[in-house]
Amino acid sequence: MEKIVFWWSQVVLQSIHFTTIGDKLVFRGINTINLDAKGRMALPARYREQLQNNCNGQLVVTIDTNHRCLLLYPLAEWEQIERQIESLPSFDPTSQRVKHLLIGHANDLEMDGSGRILLPQELRQYAGLEKHVCLIGQGKKLEIWDQGSWDEQRKQWLSESTAAGELPDKLQNLAL
Numbered sequence: 001m002e003k004i005v006f007w008w009s010q011v012v013l014q015s016i017h018f019t020t021i022g023d024k025l026v027f028r029g030i031n032t033i034n035l036d037a038k039g040r041m042a043l044p045a046r047y048r049e050q051l052q053n054n055c056n057g058q059l060v061v062t063i064d065t066n067h068r069c070l071l072l073y074p075l076a077e078w079e080q081i082e083r084q085i086e087s088l089p090s091f092d093p094t095s096q097r098v099k100h101l102l103i104g105h106a107n108d109l110e111m112d113g114s115g116r117i118l119l120p121q122e123l124r125q126y127a128g129l130e131k132h133v134c135l136i137g138q139g140k141k142l143e144i145w146d147q148g149s150w151d152e153q154r155k156q157w158l159s160e161s162t163a164a165g166e167l168p169d170k171l172q173n174l175a176l
Contacts, residue, residue, distance in 0.1 A: 044135070062106040065101050
């Protein structure tokens, strides 16, 4: 099989942008943020007001089951996902694992008056979060990565090759 190799120069993204589609927030981009000694993270000022207006500053954070990072959702978005997770079959071991990990680690957060959220210690440990973290926009959610882990994962993704035919049909037909 012929291999397709994607060669990328170093990509440096400067900020996270958001927009609204209807009443939903859409997160895009990347931002490097510092955690304080208590584990608080200040959300970028440019969308604090939108988060306040959209979800009253009510957020939910949980673990990502595929990577050592955290997932941050506006409360209303998380509630939709939680309903879908809860509807998974209770006798299926994989479904039970997903329920235990995602719902079991979910924590309600409230943005304070300074636009900060307090990430629970257990979740910070899971994701290996130190002082420098990356906030990665992923559409309806944000991912929170340790800076070093993000740099390594991004480098791995950019250097991977994909054998022809391995891409799902939807990706093979995607035009960028």
